[in-house]
Amino acid sequence: MKPFHLIAVPHRDILKGRLTMDTFAADLWEVYQNRGAEDYRDPELFFKKTYLTSGLKSLIKIASKRLRGEGGDPIIQIQTPFGGGKTHSLIALYHTFKNPEIAKKYIEGIEPIKAKVITIVGTAITPEKEDDKITGTLWGEIERQLEGDIKTLNSPISPGREKLRALLKKHEPVLILMDEVLAYVVKARGIKVGDTNLASQTIAFLQELTETVKSLSNTLLVMTLPASVLEYADEEVAEELLTKLQKVAGRVEKIYTPVAGEEIYEVIRRRLFQRIDEEEVKNIVDEFIDYYEREGILINKSQYREKMIKSYPFHPEVIDLLHHRWGSIPTFQRTRGVLRILSLVIYKLRDSPIPLIRPCDFDLSFGELAEELIKHIGKEYESVLSADITATDSNAKKVDESLGDAYKGLKLGTKVATTIFLYSFSGGEIKGISLGELKLTCSDINVPSSIISDVVNALEDNLYYLWKENGRYLFKNQPNLNKTVITKMTEIEMKQLEEEIKTLLKKYLGKKLLTYIYPKNSRDIPDTEEFKLVILPTNDKDFVKEIIQNYGNNPRVNKNTLFFLCPMESERHNFERFLREKLAWESIAKDKHIVLTDQQKKEVKEKIEKLKKDEKDKLRYFYRIIYLPGKDIKEIDLGIPTYGLKKTITEEIFDRLREEKEIVEKLAPILILNKYLANKDYLPIKQLYKALLTTPGEPRISKTNFIKSIEEGVKNGYFGFGILKDGEVECIKIKATPKIEFEDYEVIIKKELCEKKEPQVEEKKTSSEEKQKPEKTDTKITETKTEDKKEETIQDIKEDKIKKPREISEYMGPTINELTLEVKIPRGKLSEFYRYVMRNLENVFDDIEITIKIKATNGNLKKSDYELKIKETLNQINAEVLKEDIK
Incomplete structure (x- = not known):
């Protein structure tokens, strides 16, 4: 697919990064003064870059009808949220009736006429009082623009309807455009006029004006009022004055909305791009729609396809996000702010190969873009952005690296985190984004959308300011539990890690093989005939050789009975980090000093359960190298553990050794014959078995x-x-x-x-009664x-x-039917006495009587212990006590 900037070609000023906020700041007074941005000042350029929405067309049509004397509304109030296109509509009216010939080329079906256009902008006109003389009144400005001077309407007192009517009637058709009236009234409140003030006189004037305009057939008043007063320092005063203005204007108003519904898409396209190849747009959109359908992301395919075509090169969610979510923030200028942000996004992506601009493609490390967002949500989010998304060592970038080579270049961790950040803010109640919405806004058509789930899980584990509430992900300026976990992880000492590894080994090794965990010397591993699995804390081949060769100070006999389980050292860092995290979460659960919300308590519980579920596989992935004796030390890598395998680790090792023929179920008789008996007449069986145990390999x-x-x-x-x-x-x-x-x-x-x-004996003929006896041989x-x-x-x-x-x-010679032994057993040898003496006797005799005589010079046994531990055990094994003598 082609890059977006070859299909939707941006205006040159955007490609060069020349656009400032002023470029998108529509200012009617600057247009009137023939100053400011050329995009607004030049009528030809203005109409080229302006998409005439249905609302704007309707507004121009009504104005044209009224100015021609053909009826229509005499007073129009334009009221939209902050930055909703009010001033842009006034400029459109200004250019239409100041330059009707130019306007005709761009507005079909309308025949505008040339009219006197009066421009009143409350932020540009300042009332002043000097030597009891007040200048800068709205009625004085109207006369100045119509007559060139202020002669009749020069009093600080509202002139009344008759004077106004005479002035306006003389210059019809007249179009009065009034913008930022509230700003003027707020200033006028500070100027005394007799027992009243100029604000009150201005409100009285507006009432007179509206009534006067209504009485004239070729005069139109179009005024704007803000939807809120949040931009004013004294909100209480501003709110009071706005209420009075709305009351005056409301008597004769007709409110028009300049931009409705999906028209915002075309407004943006017209303002930011010089041309768009619609055929190429359809090709790209079709590929995305097919992908969304395959991945089960979309429900209404055809409807969303049309929406994507209209919003291209932006993903529809980009426009909706900025226009509805950010646009509902009181300080955000809905149209101007969206245009400014999107122009910065385009500039940053001007050389990008991406075919479509999604929310995840916003580069929040771009200072100008970040500033445009942060000024509406608070400076504290600068540190949030840095820690989790934009810094070179940010947590999202760590997630990028953790995803592996197949996805590393896509920077999915940063992209998904960026999208969540953008969706975290709104002037309404809905904040954050669901997993399904993340798949729609972040999925790359070259990879399965399921990877987004993995990325989100990784972000949850690593980001400091990411939260999940009611199934939606969002950023807050308060750290989540991950920050606490990181602190706890740094407090865990190496000794604690070693103990945890031992605990896990004991838990998951099983009993298929005799196991010896972390021996300190070769003497710790008995030299017996049983198979033995020795678990070492490090991958120490020298220690492996030492244990194979020696049993303490003596040479080891049964070398071939040993197996060694060692860690893969390249995985040590990951495994120890996993253990630190597990111990940290468990520590948080136990720490009474940490106050957790119910949601956080649930999160801690779920996190611990997940980590415990993974601990066996993590342990097995770390402990995966088997060493065993041979001509040299032989190595077997158990490989990656099978997910969900219910075998113990010793069962898995035993089965693998059988697969590798290192442990056999039987010796083939032909092998015994050809390999061990080949050059011998006979071979002692026990000697052969001993040879197998003692000979490595x-x-x-x-x-x-x-x-x-x-x-x-x-x-x-x-x-x-x-x-x-x-x-x-x-x-x-x-x-x-x-x-x-x-x-x-x-x-x-x-x-x-x-x-x-x-x-070889000749046959002898005998009678039938005679029996043949074989001769002795x-x-x-x-x-x-x-x-x-x-x-x-x-x-x-x-x-x-x-x-x-x-x-x-x-x-076998003489047999023994009865045996009585009286022996003194050295300390520490009782288990060997049982293993090598009692077991052999037990295999021969059915009934064995044992006399235990204990006379110890050191130590004593509590009678309660004797009753509970010795006598009770004898009872449980049905032993009959023939004699008992206690001193």
Whole structure:
């Protein structure tokens, strides 16, 4: 799409930045004096840049009819809000009837005539009193403009209807234009006239004038009165005088509104642009309308399309925002102020590639533009703008950077914040903007509108003066809770952060693996056969190697049982910031010294809930590097956490290690045969398992699954199962499931050493009653040397000499049926006594009686603790107390 300034070409004075507020300040007196801005002074240029609204056309038409003596309203009062186009209408009447030939070229269907135009502007005419002589009366000014001098109407007393009628009748057709009358009356109040004052005389004169004009057929009085008196220092006095003026004018008034409805769009276009390519406008508008429809932003597509075409190159919301929201602020001049602001916006965007000007395209860092806005809302908003939007390190710009490379260049944080700021002010009750309205005013057709929601959320989290009330976002000059949060965040110490991380780890790690959080030395990690997950506070590979190699001062045996979970250091800043924010919000909730509104209490609660909802994913994103032993330290990155995953962190790690084949469910029998039994006749089972635990990089498997793998291999005939006794191996089972007790003497044996060959015996003919008995056979392992290869063969003899497979219990020697032990256990070794002694006894014996004898030289046990903690536990596990002796 083409840039807007190639489709709607601005006037040169706007492109050069020459426009000041005076340019848009319509001043009837300056026009009368042939001074001031050329746009108003030159009738040709004035009509070129003026859009003749229906109201203005009607006004000129009525005036023309009246001045021709064809009837019509004799008195017209133009009353609009401040800056609503009153003076512009008077200037249009001035040029129409002072220069009717020029006016005809621009006003169709009207035949204006040349008339005497009297120009009265209350701010330009000043009444004065010197030596009891008063000058500067309104009636004196009328005579001066008609006669060239003041001869008849030179008294400070209102002249009366007859003198006025004679003067006006002489010069008909006469058009009297009176602007800023209230300003004159306020000044006249200070000049004494006998027992009264000039203000009272002026009000009396206006009453006489209106009655006189009504009696004449070719004279018209058009006057303006303000809608309010806010621009006057003494509002009470001004209000009193305005009421009197309205009472006088109201008897014969007819009020006209110069600009109605959507005519403001054309007024603005005509004043700011020299030409507009309407075909290109339709193309651009159609693209935006299609986008709005796809995104579900618009309801009435066709109606809004027409509105966009009329307001181009401005988005319709730009005009409505300024004309209705800002225009309702009492000090804001509705037409002049809008034109001034829009001219500054165009000037700043004169080289921009944007195809349409939206509220978010206003550059509030542009000093002149910001000043035009701030003067209506208060100087305190300068600091608000700076902190949250315009400064190089503003909070909105931080949001810009946080959105990632795909959106960073769009500056959506600044744009959305700018739009919210513009919608935050109004003279009415409605302030702020909804999320739906933000999508309409800020969305870029090249990106999904849903990004606006993300931007708004980010702004809520970062801006100091952004508030949300009743679903609408707005700026205030009071800081929100974010400012308090930032202060609280700076007060959080590193130790508090470390404790919070430990708390979260304990909360979300789970129990799939034994976990050890933040060990101080290698001795803190036991050298046992279970798989262990070691969580380190930093990504410290040297410490990882230290723990793998050593168990305190001794070499570590079970190296292959260790896994390490370490943080990704590049994410530390983000994670710690998240934790600081979480702790800060929780601190605000607990701080009794902070007085919160109900809305803020709700906000704090919602914020804490949201942060708690995110804490697991944030923790997992930070803790994502796994190290494990191998030929060197192997690294696995868990990657970005899956949203909504309900697994604990240890479950996720365990599953990932299984996917990576670092933990296996079983050892394939063929692998055991080819890798571990290949060059051996037999291999002790327990020795093989120990080798897996101690050798980094070997398959990691639980003892239960390891035994199942051995059983499967024996059952399927890959190798046999037997025992090692007195240095000799004896096969117990093959192609059947063995019972493995996991003892030192249990071995797996090459299948060739376990297979039986059928004896080669000639058949004997026997009677049917005779039973054949197999001859005894012996099995011996012999060695037969060939040329360059050593072979092992099995010499088979009679079957009755083969040792039959027997259960392993036959080779275990004498058994123990009853055992009594009395042992003294060193301090700190009770858990190991239970793990390695009691568990083995419990696997063999059904009933175990334990005698506990405690005679301590140091320490004592409260009887209440004994009853509650010791006796109660014994009761809960159904233990029978056979003897109890307490001293």
